[in-house]
Amino acid sequence: MESVPCPVCCTFFIPRNKSQSFCPKPGCQRARKALWQKQKITSDPDYKEGQRLSQKKWLQNNPDYWKKYRRRNPEKTDRNRSLQKIRNMKKQHPPEPSKIIGIAKMDARKPLLQNLSGQYWLVPTIAKMDAVKIFITSIPVNSP
Structure with a gap:
C-alpha cells in the first residue's frame, strides 16, 4: 500500500x-x-x-470541579475573565458599521515615533497563538 499524509x-x-x-500517533488519534x-x-x-x-451526571458527581480547577490554574482564570469582559462589552456596545475599519489607516502612527526600525516580538494577549518575531523597517516618505 502507498504511503499517505496524515x-x-x-x-x-x-x-x-x-x-x-x-x-x-496519539495526538492524531485524539484529533x-x-x-x-x-x-x-x-x-x-x-x-x-x-x-x-x-x-x-459527571458534573453532579463532581460539583466543585471548576472551583478546584480555577484555584489550580489562576493564569487561565485571569485570561478567561479578561476575555469575558471583552465579550460582554461587544454584546453591550456593538460597533456601528461605519466605525469598522477594513484596512489600515496610513496616518494612524504618531509623528513622535519616527524610528520604528528594529526587531520586535508580537505577543498576543487574547488570541490563541504563539509569539512571532518580526522585523520592521521604516520607509521614508518624500514630502512635496
Missing part, C-alpha cells in the same frame, strides 16, 4: 487498510476521535442527548 501532522505513513487516513464525535453529535440526536446526560 491530515493532522502532515507526516507520511502506510495505512493498515484503505479507510485509514490518520496516522497512529480523529474528536472529529468523529463532532460529526456524530451533529448527525445523531440520540448520541447528542446521551452525551449531554453523561456530562450532567
Whole structure:
C-alpha cells in the first residue's frame, strides 16, 4: 500500500487498510476521535442527548470541579475573565458599521515615533497563538 499524509501532522505513513487516513500517533488519534464525535453529535440526536446526560451526571458527581480547577490554574482564570469582559462589552456596545475599519489607516502612527526600525516580538494577549518575531523597517516618505 502507498504511503499517505496524515491530515493532522502532515507526516507520511502506510495505512493498515484503505479507510485509514490518520496516522497512529496519539495526538492524531485524539484529533480523529474528536472529529468523529463532532460529526456524530451533529448527525445523531440520540448520541447528542446521551452525551449531554453523561456530562450532567459527571458534573453532579463532581460539583466543585471548576472551583478546584480555577484555584489550580489562576493564569487561565485571569485570561478567561479578561476575555469575558471583552465579550460582554461587544454584546453591550456593538460597533456601528461605519466605525469598522477594513484596512489600515496610513496616518494612524504618531509623528513622535519616527524610528520604528528594529526587531520586535508580537505577543498576543487574547488570541490563541504563539509569539512571532518580526522585523520592521521604516520607509521614508518624500514630502512635496
